[in-house]
Amino acid sequence: MQQKSFEEQVRLDVQRALEEDVGTGDLTAALVPADRMALATIICREAAVICGQPWVDEVLRQVAPGARARWLLQDGDQCEPGQKIVEIEGAARELLTAERTCLNWLQTLSAVATKTAMYVEAVAGTAASILDTRKTIPGLRVAQKYAVRCGGGKNHRMGLFDAILIKENHIAAAGSLSSAFKAAQASILPVTFIQVEVETIRQLEEALEVGVKMVLLDNMSLPNIRDAVTLVHGRCSLEISGGVTFENVRAYAETGVDRISVGALIKDIKAVDFSMRFLDKPVER
The missing domain is CATH 3.20.20.70 (Aldolase class I)
Incomplete structure (x- = not known):
């Protein structure tokens, strides 16, 4: 079995996640006018080591290709409670559809990175x-x-x-x-x-x-x-x-x-x- 590149694996991970969440379409986001634009921020509500940027960026590529993300912290950075992680500007419908999948990747991968950092610090x-x-x-x-x-x-x-x-x-x-x-x-x-x-x-x-x-x-x-x-x-x-x-x-x-x-x-x-x-x-x- 041929091993996939990192980029290809991220693409497939996100595709699979979107298939189970979005399916045939986001019924609720469709209630928002198609021409409505939005500026969204993702906030971390607790101290953590941030992780998941490649997967969030890929969600946006697949769901909101016209969106622009400005990362305020990078993967591996420590954040404080209430700190902004990324600002995203794009079509409101698309950002609403992408929201949960983006957050799921961040919450899971940041949890692994945060726990790992605790163990690494413990053996310093x-x-x-x-x-x-x-x-x-x-x-x-x-x-x-x-x-x-x-x-x-x-x-x-x-x-x-x-x-x-x-x-x-x-x-x-x-x-x-x-x-x-x-x-x-x-x-x-x-x-x-x-x-x-x-x-x-x-x-x-x-x-x-x-x-x-x-x-x-x-x-x-x-x-x-x-x-x-x-x-x-x-x-x-x-x-x-x-x-x-x-x-x-x-x-x-x-x-x-x-x-x-x-x-x-x-x-x-x-x-x-x-x-x-x-x-x-x-x-x-």
């Missing part, structure tokens, strides 16, 4: 990077992983197609950690990395013996993670996953691991509150 000063996982809303992976980057985090693999992560079920199916890793090394397909997941110190020792350079410590206790860091002593990169929360992420980071992957960045979010407001006196075209 340590060697650990914050990464996402594949625990995304189906169909929104590109968008949500973009939001993680806007929040200062890093992306793990995009999907099953760009990197190899050998987990416990792969090891069981292959017969051993060594067998699975050697098969990965023999692969002729381009991959960004080969990583092996381990659950015990003994498995970590086996991974080191066969030359694994990236190890994922799965659901290990803090004492065991500290032992793992000591054992590895720079021979491979260490990532931890499982059981990581905002309350304990700093303690995990201080063990000396290189990477911390956190599913909650994407799957446990609360939408950020945005609203669109029109001027009281619309402008005639």
Whole structure:
């Protein structure tokens, strides 16, 4: 399956969102005179990291191609409660139709970026990077992983197609950690990395013996993670996953691991509150 470009994925994301919201037409917006123009502002009602500009711009391209958007903040910027994010001038009918879809993208992606920024700040000063996982809303992976980057985090693999992560079920199916890793090394397909997941110190020792350079410590206790860091002593990169929360992420980071992957960045979010407001006196075209 051929991977889509970022721009094409944004276009398809927005097309799908508009199909489910607008369908055959916006019955309520049709009540507004066709020649009525409007100036609208989108406001964020709480402190947040802004994210979603490419998707909002694409909504306008598809619904209100004559509209002009002036962004006052960029993706990755921090905003304060009540702050204006963007001003949009265009046909009132079209802006009314675009409103909810624009806000949906902003509220969802800003939520991911905001949560990611909290975790990144929590580990500041340590060697650990914050990464996402594949625990995304189906169909929104590109968008949500973009939001993680806007929040200062890093992306793990995009999907099953760009990197190899050998987990416990792969090891069981292959017969051993060594067998699975050697098969990965023999692969002729381009991959960004080969990583092996381990659950015990003994498995970590086996991974080191066969030359694994990236190890994922799965659901290990803090004492065991500290032992793992000591054992590895720079021979491979260490990532931890499982059981990581905002309350304990700093303690995990201080063990000396290189990477911390956190599913909650994407799957446990609360939408950020945005609203669109029109001027009281619309402008005639």
